[in-house]
Amino acid sequence: MTFAVEVRNLVKSYNGITAVNGVNFKVKEGEIFGFLGPNGAGKTTTVRILTGIIKPDSGEIRVLGYDIEKEPIKAKEHLGVVPETSNTYVDLSARQNILLMAGLYGVSKKDAGERADELLRKFNLYKRRDDKVKGFSKGMKQRLILAMALIHDPQLLFLDEPTSGLDVQSSYLIREMLLKLLDEGKTIFLTTHNLEEANKLCGRVAIISHGKIAAIDTPDNLKKMIKKLNLVELTFEKPVPLEELYKLDEIHNVEIKGDKFYLNTDDVNNLMLALTEYVSLKNNKIISFNTLEPTLEEVFLDVTKEVSSDD
Amino acid sequence: MTNVHLEQLKRSLVIMKKDVLIYYLKGPVIIFGILIPLFLFLAFLSGSKNLPIDFLVAGLIGMTMLFTATSVSPVITPWESQMNTLERLMSCPISISTLILGDMLASVIFGTLISLVPVLIGFILGVSIFHPIILVLGIILASLCFSALGLLLATPPTNVPSNVMMVSSLVKFPLVFISGIFIPLENMPFWGKVIASFSPLTYFMDITRYSLQNSSYYHIILDFGVMIIFTIILYSLAVFLHKRTLQMRI
Numbered sequence: 038m039t040f041a042v043e044v045r046n047l048v049k050s051y052n053g054i055t056a057v058n059g060v061n062f063k064v065k066e067g068e069i070f071g072f073l074g075p076n077g078a079g080k081t082t083t084v085r086i087l088t089g090i091i092k093p094d095s096g097e098i099r100v101l102g103y104d105i106e107k108e109p110i111k112a113k114e115h116l117g118v119v120p121e122t123s124n125t126y127v128d129l130s131a132r133q134n135i136l137l138m139a140g141l142y143g144v145s146k147k148d149a150g151e152r153a154d155e156l157l158r159k160f161n162l163y164k165r166r167d168d169k170v171k172g173f174s175k176g177m178k179q180r181l182i183l184a185m186a187l188i189h190d191p192q193l194l195f196l197d198e199p200t201s202g203l204d205v206q207s208s209y210l211i212r213e214m215l216l217k218l219l220d221e222g223k224t225i226f227l228t229t230h231n232l233e234e235a236n237k238l239c240g241r242v243a244i245i246s247h248g249k250i251a252a253i254d255t256p257d258n259l260k261k262m263i264k265k266l267n268l269v270e271l272t273f274e275k276p277v278p279l280e281e282l283y284k285l286d287e288i289h290n291v292e293i294k295g296d297k298f299y300l301n302t303d304d305v306n307n308l309m310l311a312l313t314e315y316v317s318l319k320n321n322k323i324i325s326f327n328t329l330e331p332t333l334e335e336v337f338l339d340v341t342k343e344v345s346s347d348d
Numbered sequence: 349m350t351n352v353h354l355e356q357l358k359r360s361l362v363i364m365k366k367d368v369l370i371y372y373l374k375g376p377v378i379i380f381g382i383l384i385p386l387f388l389f390l391a392f393l394s395g396s397k398n399l400p401i402d403f404l405v406a407g408l409i410g411m412t413m414l415f416t417a418t419s420v421s422p423v424i425t426p427w428e429s430q431m432n433t434l435e436r437l438m439s440c441p442i443s444i445s446t447l448i449l450g451d452m453l454a455s456v457i458f459g460t461l462i463s464l465v466p467v468l469i470g471f472i473l474g475v476s477i478f479h480p481i482i483l484v485l486g487i488i489l490a491s492l493c494f495s496a497l498g499l500l501l502a503t504p505p506t507n508v509p510s511n512v513m514m515v516s517s518l519v520k521f522p523l524v525f526i527s528g529i530f531i532p533l534e535n536m537p538f539w540g541k542v543i544a545s546f547s548p549l550t551y552f553m554d555i556t557r558y559s560l561q562n563s564s565y566y567h568i569i570l571d572f573g574v575m576i577i578f579t580i581i582l583y584s585l586a587v588f589l590h591k592r593t594l595q596m597r598i
């Protein structure tokens with residue numbers, strides 16, 4: 038297994054405030070790695086260190102096999118970066134912005150022109166290519182930034198909240214682009230506050246809280262981690278008194294919301310058997326029966342809470 | 349020069365082009381650049397009626413050079429930091445010396461072209477140019493030197509352009525008075541000459557006087573040599589300090 042990014046004991050503080058406090062993780066080649074965490078958790082700081090923009094206080098970082106502190110330029114040649122803050126040159130046109138990046142990444146003039154036009158088309162900016170970025174909407178700017186990050190066909194892409202504040206179409210376009218890049222074998226490091234996005238896109242997810250990694254795994258495994266008890270949602274044809282449900286051994290807890298019952302159980306199978314016996318006895322019917330998974334959001338709240346109560 | 353260095357040099361030119369497009373090719377910047385020498389000349393002319401015109405034009409070239417080469421160069425970094433584009437540049441595969449060299453070259457183009465305005469004024473007023481090639485070489489070298497000074501002035505990690513302007517005025521104006529623009533070096537007392545020798549502008553003034561008046565205080569080779577040394581020192585110092593302070597601007 039080769040890793041696109043390896044981080045060991047990364048520490049960074051700003052005037053006594055520790056932003057990143059001993060972080061360890063590895064990003065596999067060819068995966069979308071999600072980096073989640075509450076505001077101020079240290080995500081942007083980590084991304085800036087990994088992309089060689091700021092220096093860590095200590096720790097060892099390898100990006101595409103290069104030590105980012107010792108060989109920053111070699112590593113950066115193969116990185117695409119979409120920073121947190123929108124930062125195009127607003128006095129230049131969309132095309133000029135892309136070509137500027139092409140120049141700084143050493144893409145030849147001929148390739149640069151062709152690729153720039155191709156990217157402008159892909160990101161629905163071709164018609165506005167010669168307009169100054171000053172007049173662009175947030176979504177257009179963000180799509181342009183992604184196009185700028187892709188001009189040199191980077192192997193590894195860092196995106197810091199690429200879809201935050203964008204409309205459905207722009208976010209969709211960006212997500213589709215990321216999946217295409219994944220198909221092409223690129224590695225993607227994605228910071229986001231959108232847990233649904235992380236759940237859909239990411240092969241693995243790290244949750245950082247107060248500068249420390251609180252959890253790191255596939256979205257499914259993370260969900261299993263807090264699935265201590267199974268939750269079942271069901272509705273009956275006729276009303277059911279609560280105390281009768283509590284008589285069933287398989288049920289630990291019952292909650293009612295509207296006409297829905299939420300039951301916690303250790304054993305879904307036995308619960309189902311007990312319930313069918315119960316409804317046939319009472320001449321009642323089960324109308325719907327769903328087992329519910331915890332959402333990534335619940336995992337997120339759970340793990341970030343645990344860490345914060347430590348200090 | 350290895351491939352890596354050549355590639356970085358090319359990227360400096362990309363930075364230079366960006367600076368020219370964004371920061372220099374602006375109506376107000378150019379007009380201001382041209383007006384400054386004109387106003388300086390008028391002020392100069394009315395203040396010192398009994399000085400020869402070639403002496404005045406030589407001084408004018410020197411002042412114009414100092415002011416244009418250090419006008420925009422110190423504020424680009426704070427500007428880019430404020431607009432967040434600095435973070436973008438720092439994520440690109442360019443070294444800090446490449447970045448600084450690019451900013452410097454843009455300033456060199458501006459300084460060189462605007463300094464031709466006072467040369468033109470001199471031409472119109474009938475000042476003869478004895479050594480045109482020396483003058484042009486001197487102008488190019490001086491714009492390199494003062495652009496490097498401008499970039500050195502950009503190193504304090506403040507993102508407020510007006511702070512940088514203030515600091516750079518504090519450096520620039522004293523230079524005007526100690527460098528033999530108003531009083532020729534040969535008329536200065538010994539201590540004046542000692543102070544003047546620490547100013548790169550002194551040597552550029554000597555080169556312009558040589559070019560326009562056919563006489564110089566130092567040997568012309570010495571003038572060029574000292575200015576090259578100043579340029580190297582100022583550029584290296586600017587790179588050294590930016591390496592420390594660019595981080596703080598993010």
Ligand SMILES: Nc1ncnc2c1ncn2[C@@H]1O[C@H](COP(=O)(O)OP(=O)(O)OP(=O)(O)O)[C@@H](O)[C@H]1O
Nearest residue numbers: 051054056074075076077078079080081082083598
């Ligand atoms: N340049 C800086 N100077 C001082 N403190 C900083 C700087 N950048 C970040 N910090 C501090 O470091 C901590 C982590 O910030 P960081 O920007 O990495 O968080 P984040 O996870 O990206 O948050 P968000 O979700 O809001 O983007 C915060 O406490 C922040 O105040």
Ligand SMILES: [Mg+2]
Nearest residue numbers: 080081082121
């Ligand atoms: Mg952030």
